[in-house]
Amino acid sequence: MTEITLVRHGQANTGAQDEASYDRLSELGHRQAAWLGQHLETVAPYDRIISGAMRRQIETAQGLNRRALPHDTDARLNELDYFGLAESLKNSHGVPIPTCAAEFAAHVPQVLDAWRNDGIHPDVESYDAFHDRIFGALRAAAGTGERCLLVTSTGVISTLTAIALGLETAAKVKMFLAVAHTSVHKFELRGDDLYLTQFGATPHLDVPDRIHAKTHA
Numbered sequence: 001m002t003e004i005t006l007v008r009h010g011q012a013n014t015g016a017q018d019e020a021s022y023d024r025l026s027e028l029g030h031r032q033a034a035w036l037g038q039h040l041e042t043v044a045p046y047d048r049i050i051s052g053a054m055r056r057q058i059e060t061a062q063g064l065n066r067r068a069l070p071h072d073t074d075a076r077l078n079e080l081d082y083f084g085l086a087e088s089l090k091n092s093h094g095v096p097i098p099t100c101a102a103e104f105a106a107h108v109p110q111v112l113d114a115w116r117n118d119g120i121h122p123d124v125e126s127y128d129a130f131h132d133r134i135f136g137a138l139r140a141a142a143g144t145g146e147r148c149l150l151v152t153s154t155g156v157i158s159t160l161t162a163i164a165l166g167l168e169t170a171a172k173v174k175m176f177l178a179v180a181h182t183s184v185h186k187f188e189l190r191g192d193d194l195y196l197t198q199f200g201a202t203p204h205l206d207v208p209d210r211i212h213a214k215t216h217a
Helices: 027-040 055-064 082-093 101-116 127-143 154-165 169-178 208-213
Strands: 002-008 048-051 071-073 148-152 184-190 193-201
Touching: 002 127, 002 154, 027 055, 027 208, 048 055, 055 071, 055 148, 082 101, 101 169, 127 148, 127 154, 127 184, 154 169, 154 184, 154 193
Parallel strands: 002 148, 048 071, 048 148
Antiparallel strands: 002 184, 184 193
């Protein structure tokens, strides 16, 4: 049995219409990461931080790494290609790309359903390939024999949650939208089986003067 902790990156450039524009932390995102780093100094220490290779993931890992732990990057922890999926859905089904939070919430289930059912252009990473790479990242972290903190994104966390709980697409969408920035999630790998032991903890934000800083999009 190996416990693995995953953290979602801090708030990125909300409202961006492409990956390059989105992929950087906002001012609030940097503060969220720093607050989480302060909290992590009060719990059992980690041995290593492993982040995805995206800028927002790396910046979050750097911001919370107050103990100067070894920090590795593993591109298998990168987010699903939401903008690529959205563009494919627009081209194949005429579904417009969202421009606000309400449209995004309605758009996510359409994207994930089409993706899960192979209704996406073959140039975009398939669901099966995504599944295999994120599980590969978990197994690699477990294989280090160290206590690892993984910094990743909501698509990775919600997919692993759905697998651990046996959730269908509709419930997975709820998980996707419920993962707060810099929230903490714990899983256990027992052989080939994945178990969820903690979802969505935000102890560093659950204080009166930081409630406003708990964001999702």
